[in-house]
Amino acid sequence: MEILVKKWAKQAFLIVLVSFLFNTSFAQTTRKEKSAQKEAEVKGLVESRNYVFKAEFAQPMRGGSRYITPDYDLTVSKDSLVAYLPYFGRAYIAPINPQDGGVMFTTTQFDYNMAEKKNSWEIVFNTRNAKDVQKMYLSVGKDGYATLQITSNSRDPISFRGYVQARKKKA
Template sequence: MKTHQFTRSRAILLMVSILSVTTGMAQNDKSNKKAEKAAEVKAMVEAQRYIFKPQTANPMRGRTMQLTSEYTVKVSKDTIVSDLPYFGRAFTAPIDPSKGGIQFNSTNFDYKLETIKKRWQVTIKPTDAGDVQQFFLTIFNNGSATLQVTSTNRTPISFNGYVVERK
């Protein structure tokens, strides 16, 4: 009878050992994927070749809105292309009603990049975009990002989303 109990305890010990090894391997794999993602994000941010894709818009007044259409801010060393919606209070009406969002192409802008712990803070000040004063983009290691937009004739708005590499 004792030999039978001894076999059960060995079997249980063996199963616990196998579980701990597989759990450890899964954790190592997960940390490797995080490190790879962080290196990928770092490379595209420092090369100024990425696209910000917003998922939600947060107007200064009102509630958070889920975005269902494809909006982007494309960043490269020589051009910023913004195609974002706007929800909020505008102090002057646009001349062209179809240009109601935050839409512009800028080739003349200041780009400042700061690295703070596990994130990058990008400040973009377009000088040829008319109403837009500043984009303040915070990008995290996992690729998620937050964009705050300050305008001359509109209340501020922010967006939550992620960045992908610009091909």
């Protein structure tokens, strides 16, 4: 009887071990497939120049970092760049209109320079007629999370963290 129990225990152990190894390798394959799919999606967005950077977190040069509402974004298309972002920090020239306090502009005159790195895409926007904004640096990771840094003529630099997503189609 004792021999049967030992055989049964060995078989049960082997069954549990094999099923554990199978489930682990299956989960890793699924994770890798999802990661590869997300990477291809993000690459397509960045290369097509047709996406939205959704800002979630603002990091001014001075003062504390803060979460922001999901309404703020930078919309990129081949022919235009639309920024609707808040600003926190020191402005060296105060805006005449208090409604002009953020980083808000629409321009069709900009350069889009992209370089692919090991784990990200580095994009530099040079704006020619956007009020107060010199350059914007967008670093997009393969997973879609991104950091946007803005340098200005009359304000301290500010950074935003968020993610890129496809632009919504207009109805």
